[in-house]
Amino acid sequence: MSLVLGRKEGQNLFLLGDTKLTDGKTLPNEIRPERSQMVSDPRDSAVKVTIIHPEIAIAFAGGATYADDAIRASRNQSLEKIVQILKESTISSENDVEYIIAVNNPVYDLITVKKGQISYAQQNCWIGDADAFNFYQESIFEQKLCDTGKVHENLYYCQQAMKAVIESSKFPTINGFAVTVTNHTGFFTYQQHVTIEILPMTLFGPGPTTTVIGHGSAQAGGYTVNFCPDPRMPDILPVHILQGEIGIIYKSKNGGLLNPEVIPQIDDTEFAEVLQQRFAITVQYRLSPPIKSYFNRGVKALRKGDISSAIRLFEKGLNESDPDLKPLLNINMASALYFSGDPIRAVQFAHEAIRLDPTNYQKWLKIISTGRQGSRHQA
Numbered sequence: 001m002s003l004v005l006g007r008k009e010g011q012n013l014f015l016l017g018d019t020k021l022t023d024g025k026t027l028p029n030e031i032r033p034e035r036s037q038m039v040s041d042p043r044d045s046a047v048k049v050t051i052i053h054p055e056i057a058i059a060f061a062g063g064a065t066y067a068d069d070a071i072r073a074s075r076n077q078s079l080e081k082i083v084q085i086l087k088e089s090t091i092s093s094e095n096d097v098e099y100i101i102a103v104n105n106p107v108y109d110l111i112t113v114k115k116g117q118i119s120y121a122q123q124n125c126w127i128g129d130a131d132a133f134n135f136y137q138e139s140i141f142e143q144k145l146c147d148t149g150k151v152h153e154n155l156y157y158c159q160q161a162m163k164a165v166i167e168s169s170k171f172p173t174i175n176g177f178a179v180t181v182t183n184h185t186g187f188f189t190y191q192q193h194v195t196i197e198i199l200p201m202t203l204f205g206p207g208p209t210t211t212v213i214g215h216g217s218a219q220a221g222g223y224t225v226n227f228c229p230d231p232r233m234p235d236i237l238p239v240h241i242l243q244g245e246i247g248i249i250y251k252s253k254n255g256g257l258l259n260p261e262v263i264p265q266i267d268d269t270e271f272a273e274v275l276q277q278r279f280a281i282t283v284q285y286r287l288s289p290p291i292k293s294y295f296n297r298g299v300k301a302l303r304k305g306d307i308s309s310a311i312r313l314f315e316k317g318l319n320e321s322d323p324d325l326k327p328l329l330n331i332n333m334a335s336a337l338y339f340s341g342d343p344i345r346a347v348q349f350a351h352e353a354i355r356l357d358p359t360n361y362q363k364w365l366k367i368i369s370t371g372r373q374g375s376r377h378q379a
Contacts, residue, residue, distance in 0.1 A: 003128040017048030019176030047258035051234035054187035061128035062097035098127035139164040190229040269293035291320035327357035
C-alpha cells in the first residue's frame with residue numbers, strides 16, 4: 001500500500017499523499033511488462049486525494065479499482081451516504097483499500113474508514129503502509145529538531161517527512177509526487193507550489209571554499225516540480241517537471257480518480273500555453289525564461305520546414321526583454337523570412353543580428369548561399 005495522511009488544526013485541514021500505483025490491474029494506461037512494476041513512472045500514477053465537492057475530499061490507499069468506483073459513486077451524495085459507500089468498498093475489497101474523508105465547513109472533521117470500521121473526529125490520521133507511517137513520524141521528529149528557529153508550520157514538517165518517505169528506498173510502493181489538499185482558501189483545493197527535489201548527497205572539500213549547488217538535473221536525479229492547479233477546477237491537477245520537460249495533466253474520468261495524461265518533451269512555457277488554451281488555467285510560477293522556449297521551439301519548427309510557426313515563435317522571443325538570445329533570434333528570424341519569400345524583412349533582421357554580434361555576418365552569407373543553391377537546384 002501507499003501512505004496517505006490527514007491532519008486537523010482547529011478549522012484547518014489537510015490531506016497529503018503520494019501518486020504511485022502498484023496494482024497492475026489498475027494502471028491508467030497499458031501494462032508494460034518490460035519494466036519493473038515498482039519503477040516510478042508518471043503513467044503508472046494517480047492522485048490519491050480527490051476533491052468531490054468544495055467541502056469534501058476523499059483520500060485512498062490500496063486498490064485503486066475499488067477507490068475509483070467508490071469515489072465515482074460518492075459524487076453528489078450526502079456525507080452519511082458517502083461514509084456508507086466507502087465502508088462497503090473496504091468490505092467488498094476484503095480490506096484491500098482504506099479511506100480518509102475530510103469534511104470542511106461546518107463540520108471540520110477527518111473520518112477514517114478501515115476494514116469496515118468508521119472513526120470520526122480524527123485530529124491526526126493515516127492509511128496505508130504502517131512501516132512507512134513509522135518512518136514518516138521519525139522524519140517529522142527530525143524535521144522539528146533541525147528547525148531550531150521554529151519558523152515553519154506543521155504542514156511544512158509533514159510535507160518534508162512525506163518526501164523523505166518517497167525518497168527512501170525502503171518503501172517501493174510509495175513514490176511519485178507528494179500532493180497536498182488543504183482548506184486554507186475556505187474550501188478544498190490542491191496546493192499550488194513549486195518543490196525542488198535533490199537526492200541526498202555528501203560534499204567533501206578542503207578548507208572554507210564556496211560551492212554553488214543548483215537544483216539538480218535529470219541525470220543526477222534532482223528535479224523541480226511545479227504544481228499549478230486552478231481552484232475553479234478541482235478535477236484537474238497539472239504538474240510540470242522542469243528538468244525532464246514532462247507535463248502531466250491529472251484529470252478525473254467520469255467522476256472517478258484523477259489519472260495522468262503525460263505530455264513529453266514540453267518546456268514549462270509551452271505547458272503553460274497548453275493549459276491556457278485547453279482549460280483557461282493561468283500558471284502562477286514560471287521557472288525558466290520564456291525567450292529560451294520561443295527560441296528552441298522556433299529552431300525546431302524551422303528545421304522541420306514549418307516556416308510560419310518558426311516566424312511566430314521568433315517574434316514572441318524578440319518581444320521578450322532578455323538580451324542574451326537576441327542575436328540568435330534575429331539571425332534565425334532572418335533565415336525564416338528569407339526562405340518564406342520575404343527577403344526585404346529578412347535583411348532588416350540580419351542587419352540587427354550582425355549589429356548585436358558581428359559573427360552573424362558569416363551565418364547570413366551561408367543562409368543566402370543555401371537559398372541560392374536551392375533556387376538553382378529547382379531551376
